[in-house]
Every structure is written in C-alpha cells, then in structure tokens.
Amino acid sequence: MTAVVIILGIGAAVGLALYLLKAAEIRSIRKQLHELKGTDTNSLIHSKNGSADKLINEINQLIKDTRTLKIDYQKKNHALEQMMTNISHDLRTPLTSAMGYINILQNSDISEEEKQREIAIIENRLIRLEELINSFFELSQTISSGKPPELSQLNLVSVLEESIVHYYDDYCSKNRQIILQCNKHKLMISSNRNMLLRIFDNLINNSLKHGCGDLVITVAEDNAIAVEIKNNLPSAELDIDHIFDEFYTTDISRTKGNTGLGLAIAKQFTEILGGSINASVCEGYFTMTVKLTYNKEEVRL
Amino acid sequence: MHEIVLQTNSLTKQYGKFTALDNANMTVYHQDIYGLIGKNGAGKTTLMKVVTGLTEQTGGTFKLFGKSGSAAAKEKSRIGCLIENPAFFGNMTAYQNLKYYCLQKGITDLSQIDEALKLVNLTDAKNKKFRKFSLGMKQRLGIAFAILDNPDLIILDEPINGLDPIGISELRDTFRKLSQERGITLIISSHILSELYAVANRFLFIDGGKVLKEITKEELDKECSRCIVVTTDDTKKAAAALESKLNITDYKVISETEIRIYDENAKTETLNKTLFQNEINVTGIHESGVSLEEYFKQFVREA
Amino acid sequence: MLNLIKADLYRITKTKGFYLYWAIVLVTYIVNIAYKSYGGISLGAPLEYDESLQIDIGAVAMNFTFYFLNIFPVFSIICGEYSEHTIKNSISSTISKKNFFISKYIFTMGYTLFSYVFANYAYYFANRLINGEDYSSTFGEFSGAFFRQFPLMAAIVSLFIGLAFLLRKGAAFNSVTIITPIVYTSAALALYGISSTKKIAEKLLTYETSTMLSRLALDYSSNYTVKCFIISALIIILSLFIGYFSFTKRELE
Numbered sequence: 001m002t003a004v005v006i007i008l009g010i011g012a013a014v015g016l017a018l019y020l021l022k023a024a025e026i027r028s029i030r031k032q033l034h035e036l037k038g039t040d041t042n043s044l045i046h047s048k049n050g051s052a053d054k055l056i057n058e059i060n061q062l063i064k065d066t067r068t069l070k071i072d073y074q075k076k077n078h079a080l081e082q083m084m085t086n087i088s089h090d091l092r093t094p095l096t097s098a099m100g101y102i103n104i105l106q107n108s109d110i111s112e113e114e115k116q117r118e119i120a121i122i123e124n125r126l127i128r129l130e131e132l133i134n135s136f137f138e139l140s141q142t143i144s145s146g147k148p149p150e151l152s153q154l155n156l157v158s159v160l161e162e163s164i165v166h167y168y169d170d171y172c173s174k175n176r177q178i179i180l181q182c183n184k185h186k187l188m189i190s191s192n193r194n195m196l197l198r199i200f201d202n203l204i205n206n207s208l209k210h211g212c213g214d215l216v217i218t219v220a221e222d223n224a225i226a227v228e229i230k231n232n233l234p235s236a237e238l239d240i241d242h243i244f245d246e247f248y249t250t251d252i253s254r255t256k257g258n259t260g261l262g263l264a265i266a267k268q269f270t271e272i273l274g275g276s277i278n279a280s281v282c283e284g285y286f287t288m289t290v291k292l293t294y295n296k297e298e299v300r301l
Numbered sequence: 302m303h304e305i306v307l308q309t310n311s312l313t314k315q316y317g318k319f320t321a322l323d324n325a326n327m328t329v330y331h332q333d334i335y336g337l338i339g340k341n342g343a344g345k346t347t348l349m350k351v352v353t354g355l356t357e358q359t360g361g362t363f364k365l366f367g368k369s370g371s372a373a374a375k376e377k378s379r380i381g382c383l384i385e386n387p388a389f390f391g392n393m394t395a396y397q398n399l400k401y402y403c404l405q406k407g408i409t410d411l412s413q414i415d416e417a418l419k420l421v422n423l424t425d426a427k428n429k430k431f432r433k434f435s436l437g438m439k440q441r442l443g444i445a446f447a448i449l450d451n452p453d454l455i456i457l458d459e460p461i462n463g464l465d466p467i468g469i470s471e472l473r474d475t476f477r478k479l480s481q482e483r484g485i486t487l488i489i490s491s492h493i494l495s496e497l498y499a500v501a502n503r504f505l506f507i508d509g510g511k512v513l514k515e516i517t518k519e520e521l522d523k524e525c526s527r528c529i530v531v532t533t534d535d536t537k538k539a540a541a542a543l544e545s546k547l548n549i550t551d552y553k554v555i556s557e558t559e560i561r562i563y564d565e566n567a568k569t570e571t572l573n574k575t576l577f578q579n580e581i582n583v584t585g586i587h588e589s590g591v592s593l594e595e596y597f598k599q600f601v602r603e604a
Numbered sequence: 605m606l607n608l609i610k611a612d613l614y615r616i617t618k619t620k621g622f623y624l625y626w627a628i629v630l631v632t633y634i635v636n637i638a639y640k641s642y643g644g645i646s647l648g649a650p651l652e653y654d655e656s657l658q659i660d661i662g663a664v665a666m667n668f669t670f671y672f673l674n675i676f677p678v679f680s681i682i683c684g685e686y687s688e689h690t691i692k693n694s695i696s697s698t699i700s701k702k703n704f705f706i707s708k709y710i711f712t713m714g715y716t717l718f719s720y721v722f723a724n725y726a727y728y729f730a731n732r733l734i735n736g737e738d739y740s741s742t743f744g745e746f747s748g749a750f751f752r753q754f755p756l757m758a759a760i761v762s763l764f765i766g767l768a769f770l771l772r773k774g775a776a777f778n779s780v781t782i783i784t785p786i787v788y789t790s791a792a793l794a795l796y797g798i799s800s801t802k803k804i805a806e807k808l809l810t811y812e813t814s815t816m817l818s819r820l821a822l823d824y825s826s827n828y829t830v831k832c833f834i835i836s837a838l839i840i841i842l843s844l845f846i847g848y849f850s851f852t853k854r855e856l857e
Contacts (some may be wrong), residue, residue, distance in 0.1 A: 380696070
C-alpha cells in the first residue's frame with residue numbers, strides 16, 4: 001500500500017515537473033519571438049530547458065526562410081534599381097548621339113554626300129536603340145509571361161550554322177575565325193527555333209564583343225547535347241558567378257555600348273527550353289556551355 | 302542602414318596603477334568591418350574584453366545595440382567572439398567542443414555545427430581532437446565558435462595569427478561574405494595594418510590604451526596616397542592661392558605650416574613658381590607617398 | 605542555467621575522471637561483496653565495531669573513499685574550464701558570471717551527490733542480492749546510516765567547489781584536497797604527543813573527516829550528530845562565499 005502511494009507520488013511529482021518545464025519553455029519562446037519581431041537580427045530562438053526542441057526547430061526554420069526571402073527581395077530590388085539606371089544610360093547614349101547628328105543636319109550647310117553619311121550614322125544609332133528596346137522587351141516578356149514556348153522538331157546544327165553565318169563577317173573584320181567542331185550534320189531536337197537562334201546569337205555576339213582570338217564551338221552529344229563556346233579572355237577581371245545576371249558588365253565593357261542583357265536572355269531562354277547554361281574560366285580561356293536535353297529514341301526514329 | 306551597433310564613451314580600464322584603456326571613444330555601425338589596429342599591448346584586447354563583459358571597465362560607458370548597462374549584458378547572446386587564444390577542451394573533438402557550446406547556448410539545431418565548420422574549412426577535422434590541432438586550425442575553430450549562433454556582431458582578436466597565406470585570403474572572403482550576405486558587423490583586431498586594410502572599411506588606431514584616430518578607408522587611402530607636401534609660414538594665403546590661381550581643390554591643411562596636395566595634375570615646379578609669385582614664403586616642397594605601415598608607425602610615434 | 609547543466613552533463617562523459625571514478629567504485633564494492641569485508645580508506649582511529657555489524661553499514665562507515673573520489677568530478681567540471689581557459693567562451697557570449705557560478709555549483713553538487721547516493725544504494729542492493737539477508741541490514745537501517753552521513757559529504761563537495769574556484773589551477777586544487785586530511789591528522793597526532801595540547805588534539809581527532817564519516821554511520825548519539833550537522837552547514841555557507849566572491853570579484857585570466 002505504502003509502496004503504491006510512494007510510486008504514485010513520485011509519478012505525480014515528475015509529471016508536475018515536466019509540465020512546469022514545458023510551460024516555462026513556451027513562455028520563453030513567446031518572449032523571444034516578441035523580441036525578434038522588433039529587431040533586425042540574425043538571432044534565432046534558443047531553448048531554455050530542452051522540453052520543446054522540435055517546436056523550436058520548426059519555428060527557426062520558418063524564421064530562416066523568411067529571412068532568406070527578405071534578403072533575396074532586397075537583392076532583386078537593388079538589381080532592379082541598378083537596372084533602371086543602366087537602361088536609362090544605355091537608351092540615352094545612341095539617342096543623344098542621333099540627336100546630335102540631326103542638329104548638325106539642321107543647322108549647317110553641308111554637301112549632299114556628307115548628309116547621306118550622317119543620315120546613315122543616325123540610322124545606325126536608331127537601329128541600335130531599336131535592338132536595345134527589343135531585347136529588353138523580349139526579356140521582360142519571357143520573365144513575366146511564363147508561357148511554355150511552342151516546340152517543333154528542328155536541326156540543331158543548322159540553327160547553329162545560321163547563327164555563325166550571321167556573325168561571320170564581323171569576326172573576319174577583326175581577323176578572328178569561327179571554328180565549328182561537330183561530327184554530325186544533323187541533330188534533331190524538339191525545341192523552339194527563334195529562341196535557340198537567339199541563344200546562339202547572344203553567345204557568339206558576347207564572344208565577339210568581349211573575347212579575343214578564335215572562337216571554337218564544339219557540339220558534343222551524350223545524354224544531353226552540349227554546345228561549348230570557347231575563346232580567349234583579354235582580361236582576368238570577370239565575376240563568373242554573376243555574368244548571367246541582368247545587366248552584369250565589367251567596367252571596361254560599359255564603354256563599348258553593351259546592354260549586359262545578352263547573356264541574361266540566353267540563360268532565361270535556355271532554362272525555358274529545359275536546358276542549362278554555365279560559364280567557366282580556365283587558363284585564360286573562357287568557356288560557356290549550353291546543355292540541352294533531348295530524347296535519343298526520338299532521334300533514331 | 303547606419304544603425305550604431307557599438308558605441309563607447311571614454312571607456313577606461315585600469316589594472317592597479319596600469320592604465321590599459323584610457324578614455325577610449327569609438328563608434329561601430331551596422332555592417333561595418335571595423336579594424337582595431339595597435340601594437341601588442343596597445344589595449345585592443347582590453348577593449349574587447351570590456352565590451353564582451355569578460356572584465357568590467359573602471360570608467361566610462363558603452364552602448365551595445367543601443368542599450369547600456371545591464372540591458373547591454375542581455376544583448377551578449379547576439380555577439381560571437383574569439384578573444385585572445387582560441388580555448389577549447391583538448392580531450393574533445395572539434396564537433397564535441399562545439400556541441401558543448403550549442404547545449405550551453407540552447408541551440409536546438411545541431412546542423413549549425415556542421416555549417417560553422419564548413420564555413421571555416423574544418424569539416425574534415427570534425428572528429429579530430431582539439432589537442433592535435435595546429436595553430437591555424439585552432440584559430441579557425443575559434444572563428445567557427447564565433448559564428449555558431451547566428452550572431453549580429455562578431456568580435457575577433459588577432460584572428461589571422463598562425464594562418465597560412467591561403468588561409469588568410471580565404472578568411473578575408475569569409476568575413477566579406479558574412480558582412481554582405483548576413484549583414485553581420487565585425488570588429489577585428491590586428492597589429493599589422495596591411496592585413497586588415499584589404500577587408501575592413503573603418504579603422505581605429507590605438508596605442509598605450511589611447512585611441513589615436515578613428516578613420517574610414519577612404520580617408521586612409523587619401524592620407525596614404527601620393528601627395529605634394531608644402532611647408533610654408535602662411536597656410537591660409539597659400540591655400541587661397543592654390544584655389545584661385547591653380548584651381549586646386551583637392552588638398553588638406555595638415556598643420557599651421559603644412560599643406561598636402563593630392564591633385565594628380567599638380568606639379569612641384571608650377572606650385573613653387575605660383576606660390577613664389579604670390580609672395581608666399583615656401584620653406585619646403587617635396588613629393589611624398591607613405592605606405593600603410595609607414596603611416597601607422599608615424600602615427601604611433603607622434604602620439 | 606539548465607542549458608549549462610545539460611552541457612556539463614554531456615561533457616563529463618568525455619572526461620577520464622568519469623571513467624576512473626566508476627572504475628574505482630566498482631572495484632571497491634566488488635572486493636567488499638566478494639570478501640565480505642568493509643574495505644575503504646580511513647585516516648582516523650580504527651573502527652570500533654562489534655560482531656553484529658553488517659558489512660553494508662560497515663561499508664557506509666568507510667565512505668571516506670568518496671572524499672577522494674569526489675575530487676574527480678569537481679576537478680573535471682571546474683578546474684578543467686580554468687586550465688583550458690574555456691570560461692571566457694561562456695562568459696563572453698552566453699551567461700553572466702553570477703549565473704555561471706550558480707549553474708556550476710548546482711551541477712557539481714547535484715552530480716557528485718547523485719553519484720554518491722547511486723553508488724551506495726546500488727551497492728546495498730547488489731550486496732543483498734549476492735550475499736543474502738544474513739550479510740545485509742534492513743533498508744531503513746542502511747538509509748539511516750547513509751543519510752546521517754549525507755550532509756557532511758555535501759559539505760565536503762561544497763568545500764571542494766569553493767576551493768576549485770579559489771585555487772583555479774588543477775594542480776593546486778589536487779594537492780590541497782589530497783594533502784589536507786593527511787596533514788590534519790599528522791598535526792593532530794603531533795599535538796597529541798605534547799601533554800599540554802593533548803585535550804585540543806583529542807577534539808581535533810574527534811572531528812577529523814574520516815572519523816566523522818565513520819562515527820556518523822555507526823553512532824546514534826544525537827549530540828555528536830547535531831554537532832557534525834552544524835559543522836557541515838557552516839562549511840557549506842563558508843565555501844559558497846569563498847567560491848562566489850573569488851569567481852565574481854577576480855579578473856578572469
């Protein structure tokens with residue numbers, strides 16, 4: 001009888017102690033949450049006696065997620081601000097220059113020949129402006145619409161060749177060559193022709209503007225198709241983690257009239273097409289690799 | 302974003318008759334990487350010890366996250382620090398040591414240990430006993446301990462001691478990352494200015510317990526950059542002549558008799574000629590450019 | 605504070621002292637049970653007992669062994685923090701000096717006394733199980749003997765904690781705690797030899813630690829017991845003061 005009473009007594013005491021610990025822990029959590037709310041801190045909830053560790057872990061996970069979101073948002077916001085300034089600069093440059101030439105045309109007596117030449121320059125500037133506006137429009141559209149692209153069966157190699165032809169003269173005028181290394185003439189994939197063309201255009205154009213030496217394009221076929229674009233790098237200053245960010249440009253390239261949108265668009269489009277793109281620098285060579293998935297069975301058929 | 306994290310007001314610490322810290326004033330802002338520069342025994346460690354509550358000041362006050370006195374002591378959990386040598390239990394492994402402190406602090410998620418160890422590149426030495434660590438590894442474990450509990454302020458006393466050059470540059474990247482990505486404020490001390498120059502954005506020079514100067518990196522760059530030093534008995538007139546005749550505005554009047562001109566286009570000959578033409582008595586003119594270490598030495602000597 | 609105690613509980617299992625403590629306890633009691641003898645260490649007068657004394661009560665009377673055993677946990681919990689300079693880690697970012705002292709005191713007290721109670725009762729039941737009722741006393745008798753001794757053991761641990769905070773260095777702490785009882789007995793015996801101080805020496809020997817522990821277990825005279833309790837209480841209060849002030853008022857190294 002006494003034994004039963006003792007055991008019950010001990011049981012009750014243990015139960016009460018556990019209850020009190022839990023209550024104290026809950027109070028402590030509430031207090032800490034209240035403090036966290038009011039301060040800009042990295043701190044998380046700490047346990048006081050270990051009676052609600054799992055609850056604390058869940059709350060902390062939530063807090064961490066919220067903070068990551070906040071930081072991401074701030075980053076995006078900062079990038080957007082930067083983008084606004086960059087866009088206005090980029091748009092203004094060709095426009096100002098064109099306006100300058102129009103002024104000259106209006107206010108001075110110059111020969112017809114010179115007039116023609118200046119009109120050509122103005123046209124050039126306006127074309128550049130149109131390009132800029134188009135590419136910006138394109139990017140914002142793909143980002144905001146989220147619609148899946150229309151896919152069709154097409155030959156990757158021929159799309160690539162088309163892009164190369166497009167830039168061939170530009171490369172030749174700089175005494176550079178484009179070398180295509182591909183052992184097949186036909187690689188059928190299910191993709192969107194315009195987007196693919198745009199990706200290759202942008203990458204080749206990027207190498208034209210920022211790279212030097214010959215451009216080597218290699219097409220390899222494994223589980224995925226990998227298109228590798230490789231060229232020499234004139235300067236070592238390159239932030240490899242950020243080159244695909246919108247409006248990433250190094251200080252040097254800023255002066256060359258460049259939007260910084262090209263690679264961002266290439267990345268966006270590749271991802272929409274279900275591929276991936278990455279860049280690396282190795283021994284003075286800059287390499288960008290586009291990986292596109294394709295179904296091998298489909299090709300054989 | 303210029304919230305003040307730490308502010309000291311004539312902080313003084315005396316050990317018997319020896320004054321380790323003498324009326325020190327400093328202000329650390331949010332997301333600063335604040336460099337404390339001074340020789341060994343200059344009072345850097347004492348300053349850190351007072352702020353973290355390891356010892357009590359004998360005079361003056363300080364505010365931590367805007368709170369002073371006993372309210373500041375409650376903010377201690379937002380600080381991570383490594384003061385003097387990293388100290389851990391020799392017979393326990395790196396992981397066990399950090400787990401001990403997780404339990405002490407009430408950190409429920411033990412994956413934070415692995416995160417901290419990864420950040421200082423000690424993942425491989427996780428199960429090695431602290432006793433068997435090299436000096437550099439000990440130092441890195443000390444830093445892991447400082448960042449263990451998601452602090453808002455990290456105080457590190459000579460963290461670069463005992464690290465190899467690669468380790469140092471990795472550490473600098475880590476500091477920058479902590480500051481930029483997590484918004485952490487760092488206070489780092491060193492007796493070598495050039496070590497901190499690469500990473501800090503504000504500096505405090507301290508010697509013999511006295512604060513010599515609190516300076517931003519831009520100001521430091523300016524003081525250490527190439528300049529032409531003109532010594533004259535009438536600095537006011539000389540300054541006026543510089544602005545009106547030579548169009549030079551990038552200069553500083555250092556003392557009653559000395560002007561430093563930072564303008565890149567200024568030439569010693571033209572300066573001399575112009576000043577002479579304006580009837581200013583120039584007693585000396587020379588180009589100068591001091592290195593960081595020279596600058597620091599010069600500072601300590603003057604004091 | 606509870607967190608600090610949890611952390612210490614985690615750390616103590618990683619120390620050598622922990623294993624040494626339980627190894628010695630185990631060996632002592634195995635010898636006791638196997639040979640049915642009291643065992644243990646004593647620095648006082650030899651035990652005066654009659655044939656009717658059960659071996660478990662005898663073992664409690666010889667609990668002076670725990671005086672030395674208790675040096676291990678106090679050393680690991682407090683001196684360890686000093687010798688590795690780890691106290692600054694806790695003080696600088698986790699806890700105030702005052703709460704640090706309180707947590708350490710509570711944990712060291714709790715842990716050593718719990719181990720002491722656990723070891724004794726584990727022995728009691730083991731002995732009863734192996735040697736049978738002929739060689740063991742009743743639960744009440746055993747508990748009576750044990751708990752008369754308990755306050756003195758608490759005072760000893762408290763004194764150790766105070767000394768650890770005062771002396772800081774592990775080596776100093778060890779030598780003082782180990783040598784003091786021996787010096788005490790030698791000094792008392794020396795005084796005993798001189799006729800003029802013989803009376804004082806007798807008193808000193810009566811209140812020698814191991815003698816007190818033995819007599820408390822065997823002696824039922826309330827007068828002596830009460831006096832021992834008062835001494836224990838005084839030691840606890842004194843050691844608390846010494847420990848607290850030598851920790852909070854002195855600079856950390």
